[in-house]
Amino acid sequence: QQKVQQSPESLSVPEGGMASLNCTSSDRNFQYFWWYRQHSGEGPKALMSIFSDGDKKEGRFTAHLNKASLHVSLHIRDSQPSDSALYFCAVSSSGSWQLIFGSGTQLTVMP
């Protein structure tokens, strides 16, 4: 079973700061990396996906993928208290029905 490793487990940043989350997969047959965000008491919601090497930017969120190392990072600039949440990385693979999720990074943005 392929694994998805996330780091750090938890992260605190000041309001207005930059948060950086990391994710590595063991599956070289991956198609997409996904980032999902889960606020307390809610279900996870998709933030963005990436499948090409390099950066993908959506507002304050930038994902960076290095396909050779199977590593993706998520950078949140100008972090807001509303960004405080559990962030999951997930991987979809060719021929598979499912997304494989990592164990998550708990982000706290301090006012």
Added chain:
Amino acid sequence: EAAVTQSPRNKVTVTGGNVTLSCRQTNSHNYMYWYRQDTGHGLRLIHYSYGAGNLQIGDVPDGYKATRTTQEDFFLLLELASPSQTSLYFCASRAGLGGGETLYFGSGTRLTVL
């Protein structure tokens, strides 16, 4: 935004009890999934389905049954609940199998087995 509705929101049962968790999606999605979420383990797939009457086994299926009665409805059954099944359960759906297809989650059911 795609809609996935789970019920109940919270459930408490005793060891050996029967529990049914319900999920309905009104997105006309073919694929539906049941996950459990536990601290340190992330989201783990229990069962999934690609249409009414279809069922596929996920990564942690022991102690769980599931049934997809219609395109919209997917149920998770615990026939002899155990304390190890205390968890937060999520249902999800998506339209297709392409890697770029978004997975939409419900709000979850928190199950406690005493």
